[in-house]
Amino acid sequence: MNKSNKWDDKEIAATGTAVIILGGLILYWLLQMESTLELLELAYGSVKLFNNPLVF
Amino acid sequence: MINEWLLQFGQWMEAQQYSQMLVAGYYSYSWLEATHVLSLMMCIGSLFIIDFRMLGLIMPNVPATTIAARLHKPMLIGFGIMFFTGALLVYAKPVETIQSLWFRIKMILLVLAFINAWIFNARMKAADGTWDMDPVAPKPLRVGAIISLVLWCGVVTMGRYIPYDWVDCTNTDNATILWAAGCVEQLRAL
């Protein structure tokens, strides 16, 4: 392994895949959060984590 | 006697507003259950790695007590989450859970696992030093690790069985099962 060249093939490739996958997953969970909030709002008129029968 | 008392306790919880809210909510019950199951990876995952190390199956070049000590915290945090969400799951469907044969077996296995963990810890502290770098732990600790693995496999399996209705109160007329599951009314009707 070439020590002077710190950013070698393996490190670039691993960083690249990690960035792509991590980005995709974060996007996925953000979209999930958004659609969940929308759905809860649609169902209850406001964002509530659980259904309170007295208010609903 | 105790079955009647447990049933009354379950009915008392089921009548509460918050118990009904947990079941009726859009996602509340699913999220609770998902958290309960996912914290398995933290609690039982850490625990199994400690047990595997005692049996020499994993990382024989790392001192066994170091692995046990370093994974103790994630294990306890995971267990805390599991216990809390598990208690809420029981609270959400109290009568159903209290009258589940699998839930009852699971609780017995949990208590046994605790006793085993306590003995295991005491033995580990007593047998300090000499064996730490050995690829496998001394026999008493290996036995404890195997018992722990078996008990926790049982706990997870029983937990997985709880939602199935094979031996629900209404699906069986075997008096022993009805008694063990605490099906007071069905037992009286026999």
Add this chain to the structure above:
Amino acid sequence: MLNSLLSRYTRTLSLVLVLLLVIVLELFEVRTSIYGVSLPFFEWMRQSFWLGVIGTTYGSLYATIEAVHLLSMAVIGGTVLAADLRLLGIIFRDIPSETLTQGTHKCFRISLTVSVATGIFCAAGVADKVYYMEVFWIKMLVLISGSCFVFFFKQPLLNSRPHDEINPWTLRLLAVTSLLIWFTVAATGRWIGFS
């Protein structure tokens, strides 16, 4: 010149090639057509005796295999937490991260194999349902790309040299990605049961 570039950056270039291939396939809508073509496979899984039929006929066997699936998931979680939290410097700070990365990998591979095998059995029993679930396909996508990430990129880099010669931010990035991958696989898996 080109030859030396090719041999020096094989991995990176193959990654770029795969990405280009994915983009081209997406443009020609190959993914959606694979989705349509795979329906007979799911129907076969559901109807084949050793998978779908046994799974639906013997409920207790199915639930037990589910429990094995959960247990292997727990072991995956344990190994991933130990190795990746060490890379992040949260636990095991007194043990070299090389030792943990190498020491947990075999256990990780075995438990991943067990959970894939039991997972196929569990999916086969409900193959006619999971085929129509978005969350199932997302789980498969994350599982496959995550496994490729671990086996072709993360492990080769971590095994190639002492970790103090790798950029610390690369190590953190790898650890966070791996943690989020296996969390997502487990969480979407649990959600299949609720959908």
